[in-house]
Amino acid sequence: MLKDLVLKNRSYRGFDESVRISRETLEGFVDCARLCPSSVNKQPLKYFLAWEPEEVEKVQGLTKWARALPDMVLPHPGKRPTGFVVICQDKGIDENLSRYQKDVGIVAQTMLLAAVEQGFGGCMIGNFQAGEVMEVLGLPEEIRPLLIVAFGKPAEEIHLVDVPEDGNTNYYRDENDVHYVPKRTLADELLN
Template structure:
């Protein structure tokens, strides 16, 4: 059921490092993005797929996971994602990066829902070293990385909870490393 798929699509920060995602599966996720909505139908987004261990290892230190849990080093040792899809904007097609952020969210969610349906998981990462990533991937000047999507087989437990009485919505981990994500109630998001 679609509701279950949406609820299962979490921001994972721990993966089974022994599970490799093959390039064909990643290509199938990117192929789905061609059918997603795009502002003015310009379709300025391009994708760099990384699933080779060496390239994944070069990208990982250029990303930052779980800013709210800065005291933890996530992912934990041995629990790294095994693939990345780097979403880039082709500035030759659309020079204004800000104008297409909606498109970026739509395609990232499309990729993650497809991965979730396959029993995989991922995390949208907006905090990354732009210049270093562009250099590492040897991207041409016109391609600007705008979002990094980490992917792999999830190896952590994430629990959705109701927002606390004090209104705190920050995610947190307990002593067993279970990740809790408070959510606002439906009544709290209606205008």
């Protein structure tokens, strides 16, 4: 069951905009995330939710997608996510922004697995300017954005393929806009 969820959990960059994500759905994802372990159990992460179209548009405008495809603008028009969770750190709890990077990855993956379980999908986005996000969203100075996670109903085809012999792991799209993600084999990953 978990492996099935992991296989369905891709970095989607195309969504069905007619399927809206509600605040309650995003809160459910965050509720799963808040149960995750936290370094020294400090629990410094806070979450900004965007589900209303105006807020979603604001967050979308702050992000840059698919760095490995510099000539392509993603998501395509009409294929944008319908919700976002901005994962932030409350510097009033702890100012060390690097200490909790593992926590951020754990909670983001947990939210994405919760989304896949409900028929949604998403994408972790680290390509944004934290200061700009703080300003546009009106976040207080002590709340620092660390990662943005997009959510929506997936509307694209993604295939896992073996890494080619040249070792290139960059994802790519074919002429039909099908998304391919190279993955190493288990034998390539094991050290013994």
